[in-house]
Amino acid sequence: MTNLIIILLSAVFINNYVLSRFLGICPFLGVSKKLNSATGMSLAVIFVMLIATAVTWPIQTYLLVPNKLEYLQTIVFILVIAALVQLVEIVLKRYVPSLHKSLGVYLPLITTNCAVLGVTILNIDEGYTFIEAMVNSLGSGLGFFLAMVMFSGVRSTMEGSDIPKSFRGLPATLIAASITSLSFMGFSGIIENLFA
Amino acid sequence: MLEAILTAVIPVVIIGVICAAVLVIASKLMAVKEDERFPAVRECLPGANCGACGFAGCDGYAKALCENPDTPTNLCVPGADAVSKQLSEILGVEFADVIEQVAVVHCYGDCEKTQDKVEYQGIESCAAAKLMYGGKGSCIYGCLGLGDCMKVCPQEAIYIKGGIAHVNPADCIGCGLCTKTCPNKLITLIPDVKTTVVTCSNKDKGAVTRKVCSNGCIGCKKCEKVCQHDAIKVVDNVAVIDYDKCVGCGECVKNCTTKCIKELDLKGAHRF
Numbered sequence: 001m002t003n004l005i006i007i008l009l010s011a012v013f014i015n016n017y018v019l020s021r022f023l024g025i026c027p028f029l030g031v032s033k034k035l036n037s038a039t040g041m042s043l044a045v046i047f048v049m050l051i052a053t054a055v056t057w058p059i060q061t062y063l064l065v066p067n068k069l070e071y072l073q074t075i076v077f078i079l080v081i082a083a084l085v086q087l088v089e090i091v092l093k094r095y096v097p098s099l100h101k102s103l104g105v106y107l108p109l110i111t112t113n114c115a116v117l118g119v120t121i122l123n124i125d126e127g128y129t130f131i132e133a134m135v136n137s138l139g140s141g142l143g144f145f146l147a148m149v150m151f152s153g154v155r156s157t158m159e160g161s162d163i164p165k166s167f168r169g170l171p172a173t174l175i176a177a178s179i180t181s182l183s184f185m186g187f188s189g190i191i192e193n194l195f196a
Numbered sequence: 197m198l199e200a201i202l203t204a205v206i207p208v209v210i211i212g213v214i215c216a217a218v219l220v221i222a223s224k225l226m227a228v229k230e231d232e233r234f235p236a237v238r239e240c241l242p243g244a245n246c247g248a249c250g251f252a253g254c255d256g257y258a259k260a261l262c263e264n265p266d267t268p269t270n271l272c273v274p275g276a277d278a279v280s281k282q283l284s285e286i287l288g289v290e291f292a293d294v295i296e297q298v299a300v301v302h303c304y305g306d307c308e309k310t311q312d313k314v315e316y317q318g319i320e321s322c323a324a325a326k327l328m329y330g331g332k333g334s335c336i337y338g339c340l341g342l343g344d345c346m347k348v349c350p351q352e353a354i355y356i357k358g359g360i361a362h363v364n365p366a367d368c369i370g371c372g373l374c375t376k377t378c379p380n381k382l383i384t385l386i387p388d389v390k391t392t393v394v395t396c397s398n399k400d401k402g403a404v405t406r407k408v409c410s411n412g413c414i415g416c417k418k419c420e421k422v423c424q425h426d427a428i429k430v431v432d433n434v435a436v437i438d439y440d441k442c443v444g445c446g447e448c449v450k451n452c453t454t455k456c457i458k459e460l461d462l463k464g465a466h467r468f
């Protein structure tokens with residue numbers, strides 16, 4: 001149990017997908033302008049990360065490894081994740097139209113999100129069991145959520161501030177992103193020692 | 197060699213085929229019926245996504261038109277009559293005339309008519325300037341002149357001249373984005389066939405208004421008296437025209453004490 005909590009907290013704070021591993025930067029910069037859309041995107045990412053892990057972990061363990069096809073991991077995972085997201089979209093559209101509407105365009109966008117592919121591959125590389133992998137995915141999703149919500153706050157503050165003209169827009173955003181990610185460096189080493 | 201390739205290719209192909217089959221079956225089983233008129237309706241709309249219709253962009257309006265037959269077809273102000281006509285043809289309802297609207301700034305207190313009470317060196321934004329004692333100008337109701345409206349205008353129809361915002365009616369599409377942006381709520385949309393405009397929004401008593409701006413409405417109610425059509429009323433010390441009643445006779449313009457009621461040509465180049 002302690003093990004699972006460590007995995008969860010490290011995924012959220014220390015190995016934060018956006019701020020430490022630099023995966024999923026595209027939505028991080030693209031969709032963080034408004035808190036609403038940042039939340040919607042993050043919830044969709046959490047959801048997709050969980051189901052993607054739930055499907056790719058068994059594929060890796062029971063299909064690729066026994067047949068010595070580990071080198072096909074990337075292509076198979078992309079294929080499965082893309083199909084899965086499409087399937088989820090169809091199902092949501094039919095049965096939960098309200099959720100489909102609120103996730104909107106973000107759901108199909110996630111198909112090609114490297115954070116989702118990253119979490120499935122890293123789950124395998126770390127040698128997690130199925131439960132551990134699921135917990136890690138949840139943590140990674142929550143970490144993404146945290147980073148998005150925090151950064152949308154940073155950006156709304158930036159919007160009202162007087163920035164030199166040449167820095168306005170993307171340059172200032174990138175600098176703010178790097179400072180935000182620096183702040184997460186402060187977490188390293190804390191979680192393990194909490195439970196040591 | 198061939199065996200190695202096949203063992204790699206075959207599983208991937210199988211997974212791909214399974215995924216494809218699942219998706220095809222799912223999309224057939226769980227198909228959501230989309231209104232076949234939707235693409236045609238969406239095609240008619242100008243695609244400016246300005247929100248003048250009150251829906252979330254052109255897609256939202258098109259959807260509402262298809263799903264709810266009671267949705268009026270004349271809500272697209274930028275598209276004007278042409279769009280309304282096309283919409284009514286596709287949806288098979290009666291043509292409804294669009295009232296073309298133009299944005300008007302209800303302030304004429306430019307640099308000659310008002311004075312600056314402070315020097316403002318903050319952020320170049322009306323919303324920010326308003327927070328500092330209601331802006332730099334002597335009139336706290338007037339145009340702040342920092343161009344928040346100019347920045348949101350999708351048609352670049354607004355320009356700042358003499359420290360206040362002006363709308364160029366020929367470029368204005370009547371989307372109303374500026375009316376929502378102005379922190380002093382100085383801009384309103386009025387039908388472009390009208391010509392009479394009160395160019396002041398100062399709600400202070402006449403003497404106070406007079407002190408801060410030579411163009412200000414002092415609330416003397418002279419216009420109320422001369423209006424034959426009961427179309428102009430002084431509310432909160434400022435004249436307001438009811439455009440449903442105004443016929444544009446120009447009596448109020450002639451008789452206005454401070455000449456703050458003006459005759460303007462608002463005919464737009466309607467549009468798209």
